[in-house]
Amino acid sequence: MTKTLIPFADMGLNPALLQALTSEGYHTPTPIQSQAIPDVMKGKDLLGIAQTGTGKTAAFALPILHRLAADRKAPVPRTTRALILSPTRELASQIADSFKVYGAHLGFRVAVIFGGVKYGGQERALQQGLDILVATPGRLLDHVQQKTLDLSTTEIFVLDEADQMLDLGFVKPIRQVVSRMTARRQNLFFSATMPTEIGKLAGELLKDPVKVQVTPQATTVERINQSVIIVEQGRKRALLSEMFADPAMTRCLVFTKTKHGADKVAAYLEAGGVEAGAIHGNKSQSQRERALEAFKKGKLRVLVATDIAARGIDVDGVSHVVNFELPFVPEAYVHRIGRTARAGADGSAVSFCAPDEMKLLRDIERVTRQKLKAGIAATTRPWRRWTPPSWLRASARRPPCRTTSVRAATDAAPAVAAATAIRTATACVPKAARVSPTAFAAAASPAPSRPTAPSRRVRPSIPWPANARPSHRWKATSR
Structure with missing residues (x-):
């Protein structure tokens, strides 16, 4: 049975948020947004499972902005009221951009910190105090250890793409981050899949969560x-x-x-x-x-x-x-x-x-x-290599050395051509009257200008210095 989607206007969101949504052309929420936003606005913990690309970011960004606007406080230096953990730099930047777009008329301080860049700009942003901080686990712990960030007053904690956090080995850093926050906070977990390890972590951190599962785990978008x-x-x-x-x-x-x-x-x-x-x-x-x-x-x-x-x-x-x-x-x-x-x-x-x-x-x-x-796909494998007949393979069992291979092949070309012609011409001749193609071709072919028999390669003599030791000369001649 399909559930009726609640429009944004009927969710009781802050008018400034509705204005931003209208300017962006958003009027009807997605299923995950329709089911998650009302419960998050009430301050409940939530475990959301939905496909990638179904609007999970707005499902937690809009109610977080609504709650912070309902209880405005001046940002305390080196603290943040809401913390969102993301597995990658690109995703962290896009989540921060979403908060800035939805909260364009609210005037909140939003910052994003991740590795790969210098600390100076991030430290200056944390020094002023933040309403919303989006971060990757590694750089976040660096700032916590350097005491440029205090998480003891954080009110809302969001773990986005929790299953990828597990794939990247971030479960231990997540526990370290959580241990530095107060127990009186709201926890939100969002993911497209729910592995066993993440399920255990959710059981440790979430308190009586509301579970929102729009589609079965690990399913793809029908479109x-x-x-x-x-x-x-x-x-x-x-x-x-x-x-x-x-x-x-x-x-x-x-x-x-x-x-x-x-x-x-x-x-x-x-x-x-x-x-x-x-x-x-x-x-x-x-x-x-x-x-x-x-x-x-x-x-x-x-x-x-x-x-x-x-x-x-x-x-x-x-x-x-x-x-x-x-x-x-x-x-x-x-x-x-x-x-x-x-x-x-x-x-x-x-x-x-x-x-x-x-x-x-x-x-x-x-x-x-x-x-x-x-x-x-159509294969690009070359055609099966041509296999010469047995009478021709017998004469080529001993390949010429590298120095005479090109000349020997050139001299042998008339013989091979003649042998092929004789074999074709005598196809209808009885076997008793046939002549060996190899012998006939050898007799009919002109004498080679140079001997085609492989010659033994002679190692060039190397002049040794007069003061060389006898052992050196012996080793050189015995090779």
Whole structure:
């Protein structure tokens, strides 16, 4: 039974928030927003499970802004009232941008801190005191240990993309962060999947939570047209380059397993005339920001990324997602293809599967509970190598040395041609009357200008110095 979606205007949100939503063109909430916002506004803990691209950010940003506006306080230096933890830099920046857009008429102080940049600007922002702080776990703990941030007065704690936190090994840092906060706080957990370890962490931190599960765990958006192509590993880059002959692939994300692989794919596409860039953990923050900004503005047709950025890319109008290599973790497939078909739009996801990746494909189909449409790419394997007949192989059992191979092949060409002609001409002659093609060809061929027998390569003599020891001379002559 489909639940009726409550409009934003009927949720009791702050008028300033409704004004910002109207200016952005948002009128009807998504299912996760409709179910989560009323309970979060009441101060309850919440565990939300929803597909990637269904609006989880607004599901916690809007009620947090409403609660802070209802109880305004002057920011205390080196503290924050609301803390949102994010696994990646890109996702942290986009969450902070969402808070700034929705709270444009409220005047709250919002900051984002992550690694890869200098500490100076972040320390100055923390010194003034914040209403909302979006951070990655590593850099957040650095500031806590340097005593530039105090979490003892934090009122709201949000853990976004909790399952990726587990994949990146952030469970221990999360517990360290939580241990520095007061027990009287509101906790919000949002994720697309719910592994066992994250379920245990949620049980430790959440108090009588409201569970909102819009769809079954690890399911994909219905609007995404998914398919898989069985192709050899060495053929993948050429196939990817050929796919961009289709003008429908206007804005495409390509995901690889490794950072080096992302650079190689981007360089291959650039060499083929396709505007492409790469984004991964080895890039500096400025390089990542420039590549992402160019992709958003349409200057890049393709952005090649690793799984570290799979959840941090929120770009409108992504037409296609290509899994150049299947992920080791099946749940990562859900987040990869969730970059397209966002906010109710349509999209396509194509996965390249090499023969040695069939087990990964079966794991993905088992986790997502659906069978992907499969196709086989045209192979580029060369034709089967021609095998010479036995009478010709017998004369070539002892190959010539490297120094005479070219000349021997040139001298033997007339003999081979004559033997082939004689064999064709005597096809209808009885076996008893036939002449050996090898003997006939050898007799009919002109004498070679140089002997074709392989000659033994003679090691050139090396003059040794007069003062060399006898042992050296003995070793040289005995080689």
